[in-house]
Amino acid sequence: MTALKNAWTGLRKPVFVPASIVIFGLIAFAVIYAGTASDAFARLNTAISNGVGWWYVLSATGFVVFAFYCGISRIGNIRLGRDDENPEFGMMSWFAMLFSAGMGIGLVFYGVAEPLSHYVTPPVAGRIPGSTDAAANQAMELTMFHWGLHAWAIYVVVGLGLAYMTYRKGRPLSIRWLLEPLLGRARIEGKIGHTIDVIAIVGTLFGVATSLGFGVQQISAGLDYLGWVDTGNGLVITIIVIVTAMATFSVASGVAKGLKWLSNTNMILAALLALFVLLLGPTLFLLQSWVQNIGGYIQALPELMLRTSPFAEDGWAGTWTIFYWGWWMSWAPFVGMFIARISRGRTIREFVFGVLLAPTLVGSLWFTIFGNSGILRQRNEGTMLDASGAVDTNTSLFVLLDGLPLSTFTSLLAIMVIVFFFVTSADSGSIVIDILANGGNLETSKITRIYWTFLSGTAAAILLIVGGSTSLTALQTVAIATAVPFSIIMVLACLSMLKAFRYEVAAAPRYLRVSTTAMAETEVPQPAVKRLRDLNISSTLAGLTPAPVDIPTDSGDSHVFITVHEVPAHAVNIDPDTGVVDISEDSQAVDPLGGEVFDTPEFADSAEGQLQSGTNPE
Numbered sequence: 001m002t003a004l005k006n007a008w009t010g011l012r013k014p015v016f017v018p019a020s021i022v023i024f025g026l027i028a029f030a031v032i033y034a035g036t037a038s039d040a041f042a043r044l045n046t047a048i049s050n051g052v053g054w055w056y057v058l059s060a061t062g063f064v065v066f067a068f069y070c071g072i073s074r075i076g077n078i079r080l081g082r083d084d085e086n087p088e089f090g091m092m093s094w095f096a097m098l099f100s101a102g103m104g105i106g107l108v109f110y111g112v113a114e115p116l117s118h119y120v121t122p123p124v125a126g127r128i129p130g131s132t133d134a135a136a137n138q139a140m141e142l143t144m145f146h147w148g149l150h151a152w153a154i155y156v157v158v159g160l161g162l163a164y165m166t167y168r169k170g171r172p173l174s175i176r177w178l179l180e181p182l183l184g185r186a187r188i189e190g191k192i193g194h195t196i197d198v199i200a201i202v203g204t205l206f207g208v209a210t211s212l213g214f215g216v217q218q219i220s221a222g223l224d225y226l227g228w229v230d231t232g233n234g235l236v237i238t239i240i241v242i243v244t245a246m247a248t249f250s251v252a253s254g255v256a257k258g259l260k261w262l263s264n265t266n267m268i269l270a271a272l273l274a275l276f277v278l279l280l281g282p283t284l285f286l287l288q289s290w291v292q293n294i295g296g297y298i299q300a301l302p303e304l305m306l307r308t309s310p311f312a313e314d315g316w317a318g319t320w321t322i323f324y325w326g327w328w329m330s331w332a333p334f335v336g337m338f339i340a341r342i343s344r345g346r347t348i349r350e351f352v353f354g355v356l357l358a359p360t361l362v363g364s365l366w367f368t369i370f371g372n373s374g375i376l377r378q379r380n381e382g383t384m385l386d387a388s389g390a391v392d393t394n395t396s397l398f399v400l401l402d403g404l405p406l407s408t409f410t411s412l413l414a415i416m417v418i419v420f421f422f423v424t425s426a427d428s429g430s431i432v433i434d435i436l437a438n439g440g441n442l443e444t445s446k447i448t449r450i451y452w453t454f455l456s457g458t459a460a461a462i463l464l465i466v467g468g469s470t471s472l473t474a475l476q477t478v479a480i481a482t483a484v485p486f487s488i489i490m491v492l493a494c495l496s497m498l499k500a501f502r503y504e505v506a507a508a509p510r511y512l513r514v515s516t517t518a519m520a521e522t523e524v525p526q527p528a529v530k531r532l533r534d535l536n537i538s539s540t541l542a543g544l545t546p547a548p549v550d551i552p553t554d555s556g557d558s559h560v561f562i563t564v565h566e567v568p569a570h571a572v573n574i575d576p577d578t579g580v581v582d583i584s585e586d587s588q589a590v591d592p593l594g595g596e597v598f599d600t601p602e603f604a605d606s607a608e609g610q611l612q613s614g615t616n617p618e
Contacts, residue, residue, distance in 0.1 A: 019201040045477040049318025056325040063153040076349030087345035113393040115371030123316040125309040144297040158336025170603030172440025175200040181592035182496035207330030208429035212460035215422040221394030244457035247426035266420035326480035506589035509563035
């Protein structure tokens with residue numbers, strides 16, 4: 001009873017209660033709505049895709065532009081932590097964890113099925129006939145488009161914002177603080193902030209539930225394909241109960257023990273499965289395909305990134321691209337918080353290009369191994385489709401493995417990979433949701449973590465059961481729908497972060513090494529020297545008023561090191577008669593965070609906290 005009371009005390013009630021009500025309401029709505037018409041989810045999915053599809057396409061591409069701008073510009077020099085802070089993890093360990101974040105049920109579920117589907121039934125907008133060599137190349141381009149830069153740019157927006165606001169500015173690890181530079185602290189700590197976290201929780205839970213649903217479908221289909229069980233609602237419920245119980249045990253044991261062990265295990269199993277298919281399959285063909293797939297993706301990206309297919313009526317965009325962008329956005333708080341927590345001490349440039357490129361390359365290799373293998377098998381043998389001539393998303397992986405040696409063993413290995421990804425997703429997703437429900441507090445109650453784990457499993461089970469034959473569409477519909485409000489928050493977060501970054505760049509000093517040896521006048525054109533003297537400016541610092549303290553120089557005493565702050569040209573006024581330089585204070589950058597102070601350990605350990613306390617070397 002005491003534990004329950006402590007758990008309730010630690011929760012942020014204006015977030016926890018509304019989020020729980022909305023989640024239960026959406027589950028009830030799904031049950032009631034699905035009972036009124038067999039194609040309810042399909043019609044709702046079409047309506048959502050037609051209504052917000054263009055917005056998802058535009059915003060997702062905007063996130064890619066935002067990410068590259070932050071990485072390439074001077075913003076990239078900002079460190080996600082104190083200026084003297086080193087990265088918490090080495091480069092190889094960091095890349096490995098990014099790879100872990102990029103791996104999940106979705107890669108196993110769609111590894112064979114998506115490229116094969118695009119090969120057999122390509123989008124009408126692409127104007128390429130199906131089951132042709134051109135369709136095979138396009139299939140891999142589309143798959144990498146869905147799992148490449150756009151997906152990870154969505155995660156960059158949330159992850160970068162959380163890392164900056166938490167480790168640089170000392171804010172709690174919560175989505176609401178991404179909008180503080182835009183809305184101010186008072187609004188963020190009020191109803192607007194509560195609403196933002198509620199939206200993030202609802203979107204994350206149903207994003208995780210969608211992934212769990214895919215995992216359950218593939219596990220049951222694999223067991224049925226092996227001839228061990230018959231699929232049905234009873235099997236679905238049994239699998240969800242067993243795996244949710246495993247996730248609950250992992251959650252109760254804590255991150256260090258449960259989640260860390262699970263993450264390491266599923267990474268090893270997934271790598272073994274991919275290596276097996278690569279070595280025992282058409283190895284040389286796959287290596288050649290990988291190089292071509294990367295080149296094809298780079299070439300096709302400019303045309304694909306703004307394609308909305310307004311004249312196409314095949315519904316392909318809604319089934320694939322729009323669904324993926326909604327799914328990634330619903331997962332953004334989950335993955336974003338993970339990559340933020342492992343990226344402390346890195347510069348924004350390292351963060352952006354590491355998060356964008358490393359998982360994209362790993363994903364391209366995974367889809368090449370499984371996708372190109374499936375396409376090649378279908379092209380040469382025609383054995384990858386079901387009796388109706390369509391791609392069975394649930395069983396395509398097992399059909400591929402059935403054509404390789406040790407098929408029973410590898411099918412079991414694939415099921416184990418799915419189970420471990422299932423447990424990891426439920427476990428880590430519940431932890432992230434619980435952190436949000438506790439106002440960014442990293443130390444949360446086991447009771448509330450178990451509550452969110454149970455709720456995720458329940459949502460997945462209900463959506464699968466009430467969806468019936470359209471259960472895949474039901475999962476896609478929920479992912480797209482719950483991401484609508486969060487996509488708006490993400491766009492506002494980009495504007496908010498740019499506002500904070502611009503101030504930091506303007507306020508950050510630049511370090512210059514300046515010669516103290518005066519230049520001979522013969523080395524400089526005379527008119528230029530006169531102008532410099534008229535303005536009382538020296539190119540060598542000679543003649544300026546001496547500093548009240550000794551200026552540190554290098555060992556040769558021929559240079560000094562100084563810090564300078566850039567001043568916008570429009571802010572500088574030069575008196576033509578006296579040459580006196582005056583700076584307009586109205587043109588100076590204003591701190592959008594207002595120098596706010598927080599009485600928390602996170603703030604004291606951040607760059608902003610040290611600056612406020614006067615311990616920062618700047």
